[in-house]
Amino acid sequence: xxxxxxxxxxxxxxxxxxxxxxxxxxxxxxxxxxxxxxxxxxxxxxxxxxxxxxxxxxxxxxxxxxxxxxxxxxxxxxxxxxxxxxxxxxxxxxxxxxxxxxxxxxxxxxxxxxxxxxxxxxxxxxxxxxxxxxxxxxxxxxxxxxxxxxxxxxxxxxxxxxxxxxxxxxxxxxxxxxxxxxxxxxxxxxxxxxxxxxxxxxxxxxxxxxxxxxxxxxxxxxxxxxxxxxxxxxxxxxxxxxxxxxxxxxxxxxxxxxxxxxxxxxxxxxxxxxxxxxxxxxxxxxxxxxxxxxxxxxxxxxxxxxxxxxxxxxxxxxxxxxxxxxxxxxxxxxxxxxxxxxxxxxxxxxxxxxxxxxxxxxxxxxxxxxxxxxxxxxxxxxxxxxxxxxxxxxxxxxxxxxxxxxxxxxxxxxxxxxxxxxxxxxxxxxxxxxxxxxxxxxxxxxxxxxxxxxxxx
Amino acid sequence: xxxxxxxxxxxxxxxxxxxxxxxxxxxxxxxxxxxxxxxxxxxxxxxxxxxxxxxxxxxxxxxxxxxxxxxxxxxxxxxxxxxxxxxxxxxxxxxxxxxxxxxxxxxxxxxxxxxxxxxxxxxxxxxxxxxxxxxxxxxxxxxxxxxxxxxxxxxxxxxxxxxxxxxxxxxxxxxxxxxxxxxxxxxxxxxxxxxxxxxxxxxxxxxxxxxxxxxxxxxxxxxxxxxxxxxxxxxxxxxxxxxxxxxxxxxxxxxxxxxxxxxxxxxxxxxxxxxxxxxxxxxxxxxxxxxxxxxxxxxxxxxxxxxxxxxxxxxxxxxxxxxxxxxxxxxxxxxxxxxxxxxxxxxxxxxxxxxxxxxxxxxxxxxxxxxxxxxxxxxxxxxxxxxxxxxxxxxxxxxxxxxxxxxxxxxxxxxxxxxxxxxxxxxxxxxxxxxxxxxxxxxxxxxxxxxxxxxxx
Numbered sequence: 001x002x003x004x005x006x007x008x009x010x011x012x013x014x015x016x017x018x019x020x021x022x023x024x025x026x027x028x029x030x031x032x033x034x035x036x037x038x039x040x041x042x043x044x045x046x047x048x049x050x051x052x053x054x055x056x057x058x059x060x061x062x063x064x065x066x067x068x069x070x071x072x073x074x075x076x077x078x079x080x081x082x083x084x085x086x087x088x089x090x091x092x093x094x095x096x097x098x099x100x101x102x103x104x105x106x107x108x109x110x111x112x113x114x115x116x117x118x119x120x121x122x123x124x125x126x127x128x129x130x131x132x133x134x135x136x137x138x139x140x141x142x143x144x145x146x147x148x149x150x151x152x153x154x155x156x157x158x159x160x161x162x163x164x165x166x167x168x169x170x171x172x173x174x175x176x177x178x179x180x181x182x183x184x185x186x187x188x189x190x191x192x193x194x195x196x197x198x199x200x201x202x203x204x205x206x207x208x209x210x211x212x213x214x215x216x217x218x219x220x221x222x223x224x225x226x227x228x229x230x231x232x233x234x235x236x237x238x239x240x241x242x243x244x245x246x247x248x249x250x251x252x253x254x255x256x257x258x259x260x261x262x263x264x265x266x267x268x269x270x271x272x273x274x275x276x277x278x279x280x281x282x283x284x285x286x287x288x289x290x291x292x293x294x295x296x297x298x299x300x301x302x303x304x305x306x307x308x309x310x311x312x313x314x315x316x317x318x319x320x321x322x323x324x325x326x327x328x329x330x331x332x333x334x335x336x337x338x339x340x341x342x343x344x345x346x347x348x349x350x351x352x353x354x355x356x357x358x359x360x361x362x363x364x365x366x367x368x369x370x371x372x373x374x375x376x377x378x379x380x381x382x383x384x385x386x387x388x389x390x391x392x393x394x395x396x397x398x399x400x401x402x403x404x405x406x407x408x409x410x411x412x413x414x415x416x417x418x419x420x421x422x423x424x425x426x427x428x429x430x431x432x433x434x435x436x437x438x439x440x441x442x443x444x445x446x447x448x449x450x451x452x453x454x455x456x457x
Numbered sequence: 458x459x460x461x462x463x464x465x466x467x468x469x470x471x472x473x474x475x476x477x478x479x480x481x482x483x484x485x486x487x488x489x490x491x492x493x494x495x496x497x498x499x500x501x502x503x504x505x506x507x508x509x510x511x512x513x514x515x516x517x518x519x520x521x522x523x524x525x526x527x528x529x530x531x532x533x534x535x536x537x538x539x540x541x542x543x544x545x546x547x548x549x550x551x552x553x554x555x556x557x558x559x560x561x562x563x564x565x566x567x568x569x570x571x572x573x574x575x576x577x578x579x580x581x582x583x584x585x586x587x588x589x590x591x592x593x594x595x596x597x598x599x600x601x602x603x604x605x606x607x608x609x610x611x612x613x614x615x616x617x618x619x620x621x622x623x624x625x626x627x628x629x630x631x632x633x634x635x636x637x638x639x640x641x642x643x644x645x646x647x648x649x650x651x652x653x654x655x656x657x658x659x660x661x662x663x664x665x666x667x668x669x670x671x672x673x674x675x676x677x678x679x680x681x682x683x684x685x686x687x688x689x690x691x692x693x694x695x696x697x698x699x700x701x702x703x704x705x706x707x708x709x710x711x712x713x714x715x716x717x718x719x720x721x722x723x724x725x726x727x728x729x730x731x732x733x734x735x736x737x738x739x740x741x742x743x744x745x746x747x748x749x750x751x752x753x754x755x756x757x758x759x760x761x762x763x764x765x766x767x768x769x770x771x772x773x774x775x776x777x778x779x780x781x782x783x784x785x786x787x788x789x790x791x792x793x794x795x796x797x798x799x800x801x802x803x804x805x806x807x808x809x810x811x812x813x814x815x816x817x818x819x820x821x822x823x824x825x826x827x828x829x830x831x832x833x834x835x836x837x838x839x840x841x842x843x844x845x846x847x848x849x850x851x852x853x854x855x856x857x858x859x860x861x862x863x864x865x866x867x868x869x870x871x872x873x874x875x876x877x878x879x880x881x882x883x884x885x886x887x888x889x890x891x892x893x894x895x896x897x898x899x900x901x902x903x904x905x906x907x908x909x910x911x912x913x914x
Contacts, residue, residue: 026569027576027757031748038741045731055731095752112483112566113573119484274502274512276786283787284495291488295552300484323783329733330740330784 025102029092029110034117034334036073036088040066041333054435056192056336061432063340074341076111078407083107114338119300121335122188122400124328126301127286129191129200129209130308131321135255137206138309144380145210149185151379152211152395153218156182156372163368164419168361173230174419177409180226181423182369184219186399186431187212187301188335193435194394198447204387205448207380208394216299217247219401223408230414246296254289254306261285262313269316278316279323285311339400343428347421358421365426370396370433390441397434402427482559486549486567491574491791493530493545497523498790511650511892513793518889520797531798533568535864540564571795576757578792579645579857581785583758584743586648586657586666587765588778592712594663595766601837602667606642608836609668609852610675613639613829620825621876625818630687631871637683638863638880639826641676643856643888644669644758645792650892651851655904661844662905664837665851673756674704676858680865687871703753711746711763718742719770726773735773736780742768796857800885804878815878822883827853827890847898854891859884 040062048058066073068081073088075081083089083103089110093103138145161179164170170178190212194200200209221243228236265285269278286307293303311320349355373395377388398405406423409415415423497519505515523530525538530545532538540546540560546567550560595602618636621627627635647669651657657666678700685693722742726735743764750760768777806812830852834845855862863880866872872880 024751027573028748028751030573030577031744031751031757035741035745035748038737038744042729042731042733042737042741046729049730109566109569113570116484116487116570120487272499272503273506274499276499276783276790279783279786280495280499280790284492284499287488287495288492291485291492294481294485294488300488323786326733326736326780326783327787329736329780333733333737 025092025096025098025106026109026113028096029088029106030113032088032092033074033110033114036066037063037334037337038330041337044337045333052439054193054196054439056189056196057432057435059333059336060189060340060343063337064343064345065340066337067341067343069343069345074114074338076115076338076342077108078111079342079344114334117331118335118338121328121331121333122301123286123290123304124324125188125192125332125335127304127308128321128324128328129195130305130310131312131317131324132195132200133206133209133305133309133312134201135258135309135312137201137203138210141203141207141210141383144383145207146214147379147381148207148211148376148391148395149214149218152185152215152373152376153183153222155375156368157222159368159372160365163364164361167364170416170419173233174409174414174416177226177230177405177412177414178365178419178423180222181398181402181405181409181427182365182372183215183222184398184401184405185212185215185373185395186397186401187216187305188339189397189399189431189434190394190438192332192336193397193438197439197442199390199442199445201448202445203383204390204394204442204445207383207386207391211376211391211395213251213302213305215395216302216401217243217251220247220298223405227408227412230412243297247298247302250293250296250298251302251306254303254310258310258313261310265311266314266316278320282311282320282324283327339403339431342400342403343431344424345428347424348428354417355421358418359425361418361422362425362429365422366429369398369426369430387441387445390438390445393434393437393441396437397431398427399431402431482549482553482555482563483566483570485553486545486563487570489545489549490531490567490571493523494520494791494794495787498794501794502790509896511653511896513646513649513653514889514892516790516793517646517797517800520794521800521802522797523794524798524800526800526802531571531795533572533795533799534565535568536799536801571791574788575792575795578785578788578790579758580743580747580761581781582645582649582789582792584761584765585778585781585785586652587762587767588769588774588781589652589657590663590666590762590766590769591658592715592766592769594658594660595667598660598664598667598840601840602664603671604836604838605664605668605833605848605852606671606675609642609672609830609833610640610679612832613825614679616825616829617822620821621818624821627873627876630690631866631873631876634683634687634862634866634869634871635822635876635880637679638855638859638866638884639822639829640672640679641855641858641862642669642672642830642852643854643858644673644762645796646854646856646888646891647851647895649789649793650854650895654896654899656847656899656902658905659902660840661847661851661899661902664840664843664848668833668848668852670708670759670762672852673759673858674700674708677704677755680862684865684869687869700754704755704759707750707753707755708759708763711760711767715767715770718767722768723771723773735777739768739777739781740784796860796888799857799860800888801881802885804881805885811874812878814875816882818875818879819882819886822879823886826855826883826887844898844902847895847902850891850894850898853894854888855884856888859888 041059044058044062045055048055068075072085075086086107089103089107157179160182161175164175164178191209194205199205221240224239224243225235269281286304289303289307290300294300347355350359374392376395377392380386410420498516501515501519502512505512525532532543543564546560546564614636617639618632621632621635648666651662656662678697681696681700682692726738743761746760746764747757751757804812807816831849833852834849837843867877
């Protein structure tokens with residue numbers, strides 16, 4: 001018998017434990033949310049598959065349908081939504097006969113829980129991608145990946161910022177901010193599409209994943225630079241040096257320690273006799289690495305990816321893959337549907353006057369966003385016959401990273417309304433266009449020998 | 458790149474998005490908490506196994522070690538703890554250089570998230586137990602289970618309440634409350650121990666699980682009665698009738714609809730082509746049933762159990778079992794460690810004066826708690842050769858249900874300090890004694906042919 005429902009039953013009579021009562025409804029609302037998320041991820045994913053598109057695109061669209069753009073079933077307070085904006089909360093209020101204060105509390109808790117579940121989803125996804133990636137393969141293409149990442153950050157940034165200043169007479173600081181938003185690459189979306197298409201282990205796939213990881217680190221640095229520029233007009237050089245040092249130190253340390261840890265890991269798991277003997281140590285290791293990355297101001301997902309790379313070297317890899325898969329199946333869709341739900345397609349509506357200027361700037365940003373990344377493929381050296389177009393396209397989706405840049409730009413107050421809308425439009429379109437484009441670019445290429453990730457059972 | 462860490466990086470510079478900053482630390486604190494939970498569950502579980510005891514006992518003890526009784530790493534605000542009481546929050550405050558308001562917010566969010574994860578853990582556990590149980594077997598022992606549950610509720614209640622009034626001169630209302638706390642059975646602990654010992658599918662196992670489910674429903678009714686008695690001095694008969702009707706309607710409806718739903722379920726899963734084709738519909742169904750049970754004021758876990766029973770009838774059962782297992786492996790320990798963490802062993806300390814009177818009452822309650830449930834085995838009819846002692850012992854652990862009764866008693870203000878402490882002591886001891894006792898009672902009995910649940914890989 002669970003703690004919370006009993007409390008609810010009792011407090012309905014006693015009316016003296018309001019917090020526990022809220023708690024029970026928090027569980028109720030999370031259960032509702034998860035059922036909606038799974039329904040939409042399957043509806044969208046299957047439809048997408050039937051249309052011969054990557055399933056993750058459908059999951060994103062499924063999120064859009066239930067999100068802030070359409071049904072308002074799944075909205076989040078970060079974007080300014082209140083409990084009254086959430087259709088789910090309205091239903092819950094009616095079902096539970098709750099007052100406004102209770103619903104506000106439940107709405108915030110539900111958003112918090114679902115956000116953490118989504119974060120755990122992308123952590124598990126990157127752990128899985130790390131397990132699927134081969135460290136030796138990845139180091140082989142390391143320098144190519146670095147070049148792709150660096151070109152893919154500098155080119156869109158320069159083209160975007162200069163273009164906005166020259167063509168649209170945008171002031172310098174907002175132009176730099178918009179340029180920064182163009183640098184992002186969504187490692188989550190890009191690696192998910194690659195694994196769905198069975199190209200994660202190809203040279204192209206490994207270059208894209210490697211470049212996306214490096215891009216992620218560069219993105220943190222770019223953001224720190226831009227944010228301090230927006231605030232003080234100066235760059236906090238010490239912070240930049242710290243970020244570069246900690247990022248390099250973390251990734252190299254993880255790889256070097258990997259060999260040592262592998263052996264202890266196998267010794268430990270072989271000694272354990274209770275359920276989850278392999279899974280729990282591996283999962284706890286991934287979470288610990290994610291924690292470590294997070295606490296030194298890197299991304300949690302970088303830690304999980306590094307953990308996957310390390311454990312990929314163990315003999316238990318196959319077995320571990322098998323056990324991580326169902327966990328990824330239930331957690332990863334929460335991430336993608338949530339990303340879709342947070343994308344506000346309202347900015348695409350040309351009927352609203354203030355969107356029009358934004359849409360014009362957006363057209364420019366989208367061209368830069370696509371061209372600036374596509375050309376990165378041609379920066380790859382020493383790999384004749386590599387699919388350069390696919391590599392470039394793989395770097396296009398801005399996804400959740402782009403939404404963060406837009407959100408922070410909005411919070412900092414440096415962006416004008418049209419420019420902010422333009423960035424959001426750019427993010428949304430690159431996110432939704434990249435999966436089908438990548439599929440098209442890879443269509444004539446052989447898939448991975450063992451397509452473990454692309455089929456569920 | 459995740460939403461929250463990027464926000465954190467930016468807000469460290471901008472200092473304008475405090476909510477997003479908190480959000481990032483919520484993830485950090487949840488990651489820390491989960492790593493601690495997994496470490497303790499494995500340490501405790503393995504040690505317990507080495508001592509030839511059920512692993513779940515070790516997980517509970519592991520929770521006690523990190524919980525409110527000892528290290529204070531994992532404490533919860535429901536029991537009156539603040540962020541300053543949490544060692545984990547103190548560490549986080551130091552790591553992140555946070556102010557008190559931020560830590561309070563993070564502490565509440567972390568507790569909310571971990572509580573929901575624990576609830577999802579026991580939901581998945583009961584779904585798994587439902588999948589392992591055979592509906593036909595369960596209906597065969599249905600009347601025996603009902604008798605066991607009814608005797609196991611009325612006997613401890615009557616003995617406890619009358620004894621407290623006669624021997625300890627406790628007033629009527631608090632005596633009735635304490636009697637009610639004696640009626641509970643922790644279906645989570647009892648079914649977990651049974652599956653660990655490989656006796657879930659035996660006649661004894663199925664009678665215990667069936668009786669525990671019925672006990673769960675009776676517990677909700679008893680609690681509603683007692684709570685309304687404590688508040689108004691009268692019993693809200695309408696509410697009792699409603700609870701009985703909805704509980705019976707829900708369980709019977711689920712079973713009757715099962716046959717129909719099985720077929721649609723198989724048709725749906727066979728048509729799906731994307732990852733998680735079997736798992737996502739099954740998991741979403743379990744969550745939807747949990748939601749439904751929760752919203753009609755039943756326990757969420759009853760819904761999950763019913764969902765498991767229904768899907769047990771499908772041809773895909775084996776495959777589904779395999780995929781649910783890793784999910785249970787990572788979620789279920791959160792539940793047991795949390796239950797242990799919430800148990801305050803401080804009440805067992807006889808050096809504190811006010812505990813002494815409580816410990817004397819507790820000795821009486823423990824005797825009633827054990828005898829009142831053990832005799833239920835002898836209420837089983839028409840099953841010659843059944844292990845009556847094991848059935849009785851299986852009903853002993855009060856677990857999280859007992860903690861809820863104690864918590865509600867505390868909130869209602871009807872319990873004196875010594876009586877409240879006595880109830881908590883009774884709950885803790887029955888919870889920790891039952892697993893080894895059940896193992897001992899079942900030691901000479903053959904285990905289930907296929908012990909799918911007792912080994913992790």
